[in-house]
Amino acid sequence: MNTKIGYLIAIALLLVAPFAIYPVFLMKLLCFALFASAFNLILGYGGLLSFGHAAFFGGAAYVTGHALKVWGLPTELGILVGTAIAGVLGLAIGLLAIRRQGIYFAMITLAMAQMVYFFFISADFTGGENGLQGVPRGTALGFIDLQDNLNMYYFVLAIFALGYFIISRAVNSPFGQILSAIRDNEDRATSLGYDVDRYKLLAFVLSATLAGLAGSTKTVVFQLASLTDAHWHMSGEVVLMTLLGGLGTIVGPAVGAGIIVTLQNYLASGPLGAWVPVVLGIIFVICVLAFRRGVVGELREMLRKSF
Amino acid sequence: MTNTGQYILETDGLTKEFKGFTAVDNVDLRVQRHQIHALIGPNGAGKTTVFNLLTKFLIPTRGSIKYNGEDITHIKSAEIARKGVIRSFQISAVFPHMTARENVRVALQRKLGTSFHFWRSVKSLSGLNDRADELLTMVGLERFSDSQVADMSYGRKRALEIATTLAMEPELMLLDEPTQGMGREDVELVTELIRKVSANRTILMVEHNLSVVSRLCDTITVLQRGAVLTEGNYQEVSADPRVKEAYMGKAA
Incomplete structure (x- = not known):
């Protein structure tokens, strides 16, 4: 009941937000919130630390950019194609990585993502260091002009809501039950007849696909896909967002993304502009040392204790 | 006594070698249907390794495993579970x-x-x-x-x-030290529980608590250094001087 009220308030706030805050900033926030929530599906609920999610985010960003700019696909279709490619990439990388756990899983995903990154550097269609610029935003449903920032905002909000719904449903589904069982005790799940690797693979593919959806949407918002999207810094940033917000909580990663993106934006224009990575690093250390459950996780724990 | 229908689980020459060390050595285990069968032996005798082999958490070096007459030596853990062989673990396995x-x-x-x-x-x-x-x-x-x-x-x-x-709804339950680390009350509780659930199914258990074994188990197999030392009911096994020796060391 309380969560329902919380969601209603959040939706109301998100609907009126662009009248108070610059819409492009909000859209960036939503894209990264979706990215972090998708990542949380594999780290928080699957218990697997992927260090290669930039490959899905960046891969989808490039594919969507190419599809819209060169092939001239409608916006929705372009986003769909990018998202689908991220899913396929997730399946390929997942099939290799899922056999290993812990640090080895992280290493394999990182290595694969680096290969994807170097492919993007050398491929022609990405525009190399310049990135893929001037991607047209097009229209939504064929008649809503997305060049208008307000229209674009509601379009992104709808995508975010859809992605967020899929994630929270997956967590609270029959599949989600098995996933938490595997995270809690993998051997026991096996001895109850579950082929755990298949469940982990599905979680990984879902996570990759939705990370792709975030990347594709980001391309449309900024009309740009660049190497930054696929760089391993991006993989690290999403880990930070998820941990800061609260691992394995539904809203945590979105909150974490909000904090990080806001900090980046405000710090970049201030006197600390050149020190953003240092500030983020310090936050990360404090987070890991002092409040390991993350912002949302700690709040939830405080509520639990006081009632 | 070669009627296979009588046995729910049979191993033939089951062996597991780690580098330069044989943890399970040529074990022929016959578990009779609807019995409670105990696997006992001193620490390091290979009891848990046998469990891991039976459920394919470890791959046997040699030998075969038959369940209900079917060769399951090369079948994966999750599928063995789906066939009705469910194991527990030494530490409690919950979510x-x-x-x-x-x-x-x-x-x-x-x-x-x-x-x-x-x-x-x-x-x-x-x-x-x-x-x-x-x-x-x-x-x-x-x-x-x-x-x-x-x-x-x-x-x-x-x-x-x-x-x-x-x-x-397992046909065969493999329980790895179900009463380990428990106070006496809990031991009683779990012992009764095992008796209760053993109706119409077969249980193979590793157990250190000999009073539990004596009250519950129909057949006892004693392992020592990975090999079968002896087998029989509680009276036979406990009367065997080799079993005492295995647990206590050679009498002076």
């Missing part, structure tokens, strides 16, 4: 971040065939709640069905584990 009812439901829900359905609401599982609660009642946990398992006592976790195992 701590779920409720007791959810724990049991994990075992029940596979039959629905919706375990990959990430788009379906978890409410679609509530049809299993009655059966889950029934199983929880059977092990005396009816008051705890909505409790977070992490907060439950050790004895209750083990009881929950048995309820979850029963949910699989």
Whole structure:
């Protein structure tokens, strides 16, 4: 009941937000919130630390950019194609990585993502260091002009809501039950007849696909896909967002993304502009040392204790 | 005595070698249907390794395993479980971040065939709640069905584990030290529970507590240094001087 009220308030706030805050900033926030929530599906609920999610985010960003700019696909279709490619990439990388756990899983995903990154550097269609610029935003449903920032905002909000719904449903589904069982005790799940690797693979593919959806949407918002999207810094940033917000909580990663993106934006224009990575690093250390459950996780724990 | 129908589980020359060390050495195990069969032996005798081999958490170096007459030597862990051989672990095997009812439901829900359905609401599982609660009642946990398992006592976790195992309707239960680390009351509780659930099924258990073994088990196999030392009922085994020696060292 309380969560329902919380969601209603959040939706109301998100609907009126662009009248108070610059819409492009909000859209960036939503894209990264979706990215972090998708990542949380594999780290928080699957218990697997992927260090290669930039490959899905960046891969989808490039594919969507190419599809819209060169092939001239409608916006929705372009986003769909990018998202689908991220899913396929997730399946390929997942099939290799899922056999290993812990640090080895992280290493394999990182290595694969680096290969994807170097492919993007050398491929022609990405525009190399310049990135893929001037991607047209097009229209939504064929008649809503997305060049208008307000229209674009509601379009992104709808995508975010859809992605967020899929994630929270997956967590609270029959599949989600098995996933938490595997995270809690993998051997026991096996001895109850579950082929755990298949469940982990599905979680990984879902996570990759939705990370792709975030990347594709980001391309449309900024009309740009660049190497930054696929760089391993991006993989690290999403880990930070998820941990800061609260691992394995539904809203945590979105909150974490909000904090990080806001900090980046405000710090970049201030006197600390050149020190953003240092500030983020310090936050990360404090987070890991002092409040390991993350912002949302700690709040939830405080509520639990006081009632 | 070569009638295979009589045995639910048979191993032939089961062997596991680690680098330069034979953990399980040429074990021929015959587990009779509807019996409670114990596997005992001093520490390091290879009891748990045998369990790991039987359930394919380890791959045998040599030898074969037959279950209901079917060769399962090369079948994977999860599939062995689906065939009705369910194991427990030395440390309690529960899912701590779920409720007791959810724990049991994990075992029940596979039959629905919706375990990959990430788009379906978890409410679609509530049809299993009655059966889950029934199983929880059977092990005396009816008051705890909505409790977070992490907060439950050790004895209750083990009881929950048995309820979850029963949910699989196993033909053969492999219990790895079910009373380990328990106070006497909990030992009594679990012993009674095992007796209760042994009706119409076969149990193979590793157990250190010999009073539990003497009260429950029909057949006892004694392992020493990975090999079978002797086999028989409790009287026969406990009278065997080699068994005393294995546990106590050579009499002076």
